[in-house]
Structures are given as C-alpha cells and as structure tokens.
Amino acid sequence: GNSVTQMEGPVTLSEEAFLTINCTYTATGYPSLFWYVQYPGEGLQLLLKATKADDKGSNKGFEATYRKETTSFHLEKGSVQVSDSAVYFCALSGARPRSNYQLIWGAGTKLIIKP
C-alpha cells in the first residue's frame, strides 16, 4: 500500500542555517505530494505541493521537488528563521480518477530553530 517515511526529529538548527527534511514515499501510480506545517497549538496548513514528476513546489522560501526516480520529496529552505519552528508533515494522495482520496501522512518532523 501507499506510505510516507520522513526523517525523525527533532531537527535543531541555528537561525540562517540551511534546512533539509527528507521524505520518501511508496505508492502505485502517480500520486500528488504535499508538505503541511503545523505550528504549536494550531491546525495543519498546506505549505507546498507537487502534482507530477519533476514539479517543484515552493512557498515562503521553502522548496521541494517531486523525484519519481528516487520516490522522494525532500523539503529545503536556504535560510531558516525562528518563526519556522513547527512540525512539518509530508503527505501523498492518489491521483484521480483512482478512488484513493485520503491523504497518507508521514509521522512528522519537529523543527526547532535557535536564535
């Protein structure tokens, strides 16, 4: 079945450091891939998405490229800020018209940025 594996956290970085959070997936067909972010005490916010191979999603300085050959969707940011401290979730969803509408989630990676 479909699954998502994320690097374990917490990941602790200093402000302005380079960030990579690894995400790999197992899926049949051509899933869509997502990164969501959850700030303390809040719900989930869509950070970026990619719907086909080689697509690059980007938002708020974060980027991730859909790599079908390595089944990966790693999240990167060139210079993190304290305000980026949150839990980051990688997720996938089966492409329609296949009837796999649910989001499959990784376990989440907690990111801590120190000033």
Next chain:
Amino acid sequence: DAGVTQSPTHLIKTRGQQVTLRCSPKSGHDTVSWYQQALGQGPQFIFQYYEEEERQRGNFPDRFSGHQFPNYSSELNVNALLLGDSALYLCASSLLGRGYNEQFFGPGTRLTVL
C-alpha cells in the same frame, strides 16, 4: 473568504459517552474529510464525505460515524468513548472536481476523554 471552521474548540467527555463534532467547509468546496491526530503523531484518516455519502473510510471502528448535509457541512459522531479516543480531530475540505487532492484544514477540535 471563510476557511474551514470547526466546533467546538475543546471538549471533555467521560468514557462511554457520545460526542458530536462539527465542520463547515471552505466556501466552494464540496468534500469533507475527517482525521484523528494523537499527540505527537501524524493524522490518521477516518472517512470522507461527498454528496452526503461516505466515499472512503479508514481503519476506524463503527463507533465512528459521520454525516454530510446538503450545505456540505459535516458532523463526526463517536459513540461509547474510550480513553484512547482522546486526540485532536481535524476536518479538511476539498473540491472533488480538482485533479489533485488539495485539502484545507480547520483548526481542529481537541477531545479529552476522562
């Protein structure tokens, strides 16, 4: 444009009781999904509703049931509550006709079962 709203924000129940959680989707969306998120874990899919019918269901017992109304809002009902049902319950809405499953989440309802 109002996003996804959920009520109540917090809820405390005792074992064996029943609870109803409510969700209003983002304007223009027709599909509602429910997820359970235990502390420190990723969300787990409960079920999804479209056109007032359950389209897909995750690995949850029949104690978990739902409903979607003609205005696309939805309810999640949990019967015979167990301590293990304590979690953040998230509602997400989406538009079925879109080619990919982009879901927008509400702030969640924090359920504590004592």
